[in-house]
Amino acid sequence: MRVFLAGASGVIGRSLVPKLVAAGHEVTGMTRSEQSAERIRASGAEAVVCDVFDGQRLGQVVAQAAPEVVVHQLTALPERFDIRKIDYGPTDRVRTEGTRNLIQASRAAGAQRMVAQSIAFLYAPEGGTVKDEEARPFTDSPSPLDSAIRALVDMEGQVTGTAGLEGLVLRYGFFYGPGTYYAHDGNLAEDTRKRRQPVVGKGSGVFSFIHVDDAADATVAALTHGEPGIYNVVDDEPAAMREWIPAYAEALGAKKPLRVPKLIGRLVAGPMATHMATELRGASNAKAKRELGWQPSHASWREGFREALG
Numbered sequence: 001m002r003v004f005l006a007g008a009s010g011v012i013g014r015s016l017v018p019k020l021v022a023a024g025h026e027v028t029g030m031t032r033s034e035q036s037a038e039r040i041r042a043s044g045a046e047a048v049v050c051d052v053f054d055g056q057r058l059g060q061v062v063a064q065a066a067p068e069v070v071v072h073q074l075t076a077l078p079e080r081f082d083i084r085k086i087d088y089g090p091t092d093r094v095r096t097e098g099t100r101n102l103i104q105a106s107r108a109a110g111a112q113r114m115v116a117q118s119i120a121f122l123y124a125p126e127g128g129t130v131k132d133e134e135a136r137p138f139t140d141s142p143s144p145l146d147s148a149i150r151a152l153v154d155m156e157g158q159v160t161g162t163a164g165l166e167g168l169v170l171r172y173g174f175f176y177g178p179g180t181y182y183a184h185d186g187n188l189a190e191d192t193r194k195r196r197q198p199v200v201g202k203g204s205g206v207f208s209f210i211h212v213d214d215a216a217d218a219t220v221a222a223l224t225h226g227e228p229g230i231y232n233v234v235d236d237e238p239a240a241m242r243e244w245i246p247a248y249a250e251a252l253g254a255k256k257p258l259r260v261p262k263l264i265g266r267l268v269a270g271p272m273a274t275h276m277a278t279e280l281r282g283a284s285n286a287k288a289k290r291e292l293g294w295q296p297s298h299a300s301w302r303e304g305f306r307e308a309l310g
Contacts, residue, residue, distance in 0.1 A: 001223060002026045004065045004111070006052065006102055007073030008045070009036035011179050012117065012172075015216040016073070017043045023220060028065040052098040055105070062105040069223050070106040072116035072159070074098055080187045084269055088144050092151035099155045103162055113166040115222045116159045120171040120208050120232045122149045125279035129206045130238050132284045133171070133230045142271035156230060166228045172215050173208035173234035173283060176301065177308050180212060182248070184309060192245075193254045200269075200277035201262030203242030208234035208282040211304050214296040221292040231288040237300040238282025244301060251305040 003020055007013050008029025017040055020027045027045035030052075031037050037047035048061040052074055062070070076090035099116070106114055123131040124138040139150050159167035176182035182189060191197050210233055218233040245257045266274040288294055298304035 001069060002028075002065065002067045003069050003071060003223065004028050004030065004062055004067035004106075004109075005045075005071045005073065006030045007071075007075065007117075008040050008047070009033070010073050010075060011175055011212055012215050012219065013073050014039075014179055015177075015212045016071070016219055017045050019216050019220050021045055025223070028061075028067070030061065052094060052101055055101045058101055059105045059108055062102075062109045062111075066109060067106070067111050069113040069115065070102065070111045071219060071223075072099065072102055072114060073219075074102070075117070084273070086144060086272075088148040088151070092147055095151045095155040099158050103158055103165065107162070107165060111165065113168070113223070114159055114162075115168045115170060115219060116155065118152050118156055118169045118171045118230070120173045120210075120234050120283035121276075121280060122152060122171070123281040123283065125275070125281055128281075130282045130284050131232075133232055133287055135281070142275050145272050145275070160228055160230065168222050168226055168228055169230045170215075170218060170222060170233045170288075171230060171283065173210040173232075175212050175215065176209055176304060177212040182308075184252075189252055189309075192249050192252055192257070195255060195258050197245060197249075198258040198260045198265070199242050199245055200260055200265035200274060203240055203245070203259075203277060205241045205275070205277045205280035206238045206282035207241060207244060207276075207280060208232070208238045209244070209301040209304065210234050210296065211298040211308065214298055217297070218288060218292060218294045221294040225292045225294075226288075227291065231292060232283040232285050233288050233294075234283045234285045235296045235298060235300055235304070236285065237302070238284075239301065241277050241280075247302060248305055248309075251309040
């Protein structure tokens with residue numbers, strides 16, 4: 001199968017390219033730098049350097065690849081995550097304007113299917129603590145998460161609502177593993193070692209994690225499995241913040257995290273961080289396991305953290 005992977009040098013792309021090649025697919029990976037293109041070629045795939053906002057160039061490179069499936073893994077997130085200063089604007093533009101350009105190029109090139117990256121931590125804090133794909137996105141969340149979720153909803157609608165294109169959206173959980181914020185050399189690991197990742201309030205926000213390799217495996221499965229629609233790609237154990245942060249710190253060999261009152265957390269880190277720490281909803285992977293024929297090899301972050309960080 002011919003696959004065009006936009007965002008081939010991103011967190012998932014680095015794991016996904018060799019998996020696609022090993023599965024026998026003809027892969028063309030798109031990136032924005034020649035240095036990243038060389039890494040893609042070293043993995044056995046073709047590589048093109050292109051900016052998704054250059055519509056003319058994008059149309060040319062997608063047409064030349066003649067893909068049957070286009071995989072949309074484009075983001076513009078910073079290398080260092082700081083929840084107090086995060087600017088989702090560049091990624092919001094990728095997910096709205098960039099998605100329109102990629103869909104247009106994909107349709108013109110005759111692609112039949114698109115598999116796109118989204119997030120599983122976008123659900124509104126209402127009802128149960130674990131959500132399926134029918135639950136409401138939290139578009140009225142604290143800033144700047146509100147604009148990010150609205151951009152995601154726009155992107156998801158484009159991907160699943162374009163006539164003549166089988167659109168699948170994969171809502172990934174929080175990534176851990178190589179190249180992520182939670183990796184040994186990631187800045188969230190650094191913050192945890194310095195006890196800058198406290199448990200806020202009751203630590204009742206529920207997080208769903210996914211190892212990057214499992215996310216890549218689900219993406220490979222979605223090339224040929226599943227009806228168009230939305231799928232949560234997370235592990236089997238959504239967990240409250242008060243459970244996973246101490247386990248993460250232990251896996252790093254760090255001291256136990258501090259505990260701070262909700263009000264202090266809001267004053268220091270802001271409303272978005274406090275929402276995630278105390279109100280976030282987890283996600284169910286039942287649909288993805290059932291319809292994509294996929295199982296996470298890291299069924300729980302508990303074992304996954306120890307393996308990735310031990």
